[in-house]
Amino acid sequence: MLSSTGGHPRTPETVGELGEFGLIRELTSRIDATPAVRLGPGDDAAVIAAPDRRVVASTDILLEGRHFRRDWSTAYDVGRKAAAQNLADIAAMGAVPTALLLGLVVPADLPVTWPAELMDGISDECRVAGSAVAGGDVVRGETITVSITALGDLQGREPVTRGGARPGDVVAVTGWLGWSAAGHAVLARGFRSPRAFVEAHRRPEPPYDAGPAAVDLGATAMTDVSDGLIADLGHIADASRVRIDVRSADFDVPAQMQDIGQAVGVDPLQWVLTGGEDHAIVATFPPDRKLPARWRRVGEVLHPSAQSRVTVDGAPWDRAGGWDHFGGDS
């Protein structure tokens, strides 16, 4: 009878019950077909368009407990964040994302909904950036591990490294700064609002199109802000053998972020200058370059000195900048 409610086969609920091939089917069903992915999952390897005759590639690994917590972020948000972090690296070279490969470690007792929603998040973030999942690998293990490799196309542009900043260049940034860190501070105290900051921590919004656009504007050096602005500018300063000075008055510290800072006893400028994970894009440009309004000028490139590589208002920033993934949250 059509109205019968019995007799349905029980849907597998854990990845162990579903099995490797069942899980792969479940995940691949959530992937977009795009013109750049010539051959998607299911063979020995994927085939992806690389019209520039060069391919830009970046890998990141995220571990549960270290890079995300299941009680703070949904699987969907972890997927958005993991993809965003890799896609931002592609944009920060001046390239356009084309495809992404996913390596996934999942415990056998993990509900199937978790990797399925993770894949939805990854696919949705890929869609924002014009990319799609092209392949991957799934294995069973103790700790949920999300390993993503993103690929991109330079469309004839020269890649912008961290090594081209010259004294006299201006430093400009586009995207969010400190929002993820402020959201983290809120979550760490057990709160769920202000929602905009919590959302920013769960789901960064990198300005993907700003990367290739910066190349066209003549950017001399570029990176995305993943470790914190001071730490990431330090990478530019090291690679370019220059000093970089930022002016604290040039940053936008929204009133609500100031309120959170007051509530938790932290100078919000600390979040703006050292908070990672927003994946803003920071670049250096020749001083005469007229930059569109989306770019905020926040500092300048100076000759190297024996002092700090990065200074704030001319002096070393006296609090810990960024963090070493091995040393913990120091």
Next chain:
Amino acid sequence: MLSSTGGHPRTPETVGELGEFGLIRELTSRIDATPAVRLGPGDDAAVIAAPDRRVVASTDILLEGRHFRRDWSTAYDVGRKAAAQNLADIAAMGAVPTALLLGLVVPADLPVTWPAELMDGISDECRVAGSAVAGGDVVRGETITVSITALGDLQGREPVTRGGARPGDVVAVTGWLGWSAAGHAVLARGFRSPRAFVEAHRRPEPPYDAGPAAVDLGATAMTDVSDGLIADLGHIADASRVRIDVRSADFDVPAQMQDIGQAVGVDPLQWVLTGGEDHAIVATFPPDRKLPARWRRVGEVLHPSAQSRVTVDGAPWDRAGGWDHFGGDS
């Protein structure tokens, strides 16, 4: 004084003591510079030549305890094997390996020598295949995890998938079959010899150049043998909607492998037909094609039937073929 033996700073011995950036320096010092890697590690992303305007990409994850054991394999051998497994996937599409990205999870108390020797193994295997490490990510975690993404160039060839086998085609294989499985059987019983089989388990030797060569020979379908010949031919049979029959008399079962089989009570044909990890290359060719001596003809492609997708001497192979990474060694 020059002869002083004291006062040397203590060399860091664990990855935790060395720190993230120190470990990255240690690893990148072991990487070859190659023409294909236009921009190597140290920036937001790597830039790799893709002269064909398409890039072939494959990802695999290996976990300690599941895919390797530190008491059975040295870090160097794990590196060789992890790289070989990915590079073989590139070859099995008919492409030439160009670069590899490494995602690595290491416990803080792991001696630095372990990831350093792993990287030596990866670099040496890349060298065999004409590839090199272009970038990666290192994070701290509980379980040693090696996530590798390999990239390759088709050099104008069309990729050979698993889906093109046609009834009447011959099935041919090149490389080793069953050697790794026989070596595993030896090691599992606490022995270290015969050495050739133990070595084959620790360090596979995929016939990388056979992949592109097979395209030029007109291969209609191709894959590398990673799950076991019957399982991998099953992937071709599924994708091509055909049946494949192999003839047991056509396989080479060396006398020493027969001796091991007798010693451990296993029919060595089982290793040849279902043992994975040797990364031989199996392909189907039109029946009229004259194949070089390195290819051993082992079967033929038949019209699909309601029976098994893969048969041995016309009958289903009655033992478990290959293994499901979630179901264990069934």
